[in-house]
Amino acid sequence: MQTYTEQGILDILKEIPDPEIPVISIVDLGVIRKINITNNGVDIDITPTYSGCPAMKQMEDDIISALKQKGIENINLKMVYTPAWTTDWLSTDAKERLRKYGIAPPQESTTDKSFITGKTKEIKCPRCGSLHTEMVSQFGSTACKALYKCKDCLEPFDYFKCI
C-alpha cells in the first residue's frame, strides 16, 4: 500500500539543505540520481560529491530522518559511483544562490583542470563581480572549496571547486 509517489519523495528531499551550504538543497546539488518506489519501501540512488567528503554521511542521515518524519520506512540508500558526480549537475538556480550566499559557483566546464595543473584562473568575486582575485589557499572552509580573496573589495570568499 504505497501512499507516496516518487515526486512526493523528491519534494521531501528538496527540503533538505546541503550540510555545508544551507542555501542549496541536496536535490539542487544533483546527488539524488534515482528514486524508485518498491513493494517494500523506497530505493534511492545517490552519487557522492567529492569522494571522502564528510558531508555525505550527514546527507544520508538527513535523508533517512526526513523521510521517516513523513512516515516513510524501509528506505534503501544506494551509493552509485558511475557516472561520477560533477559540478555540472548543480542546477543553474543553485549556482545563482551560491553566488548570493558569497560562494563563487563552479565555472561551467569540468574540463577545466586548473587545480590539477596548478594553474589558477580568473574566478569572479561573488560580491562585486571583479575578476581581480587571487587564490589564498587550495582549501577553504571545507575541502570542497578553495579560499580566494578579491583584490578590489578585499573580501575573502570560497570558490566551489570544479570536478
Ligand SMILES: [Zn+2]
Ligand atoms: Zn570583490
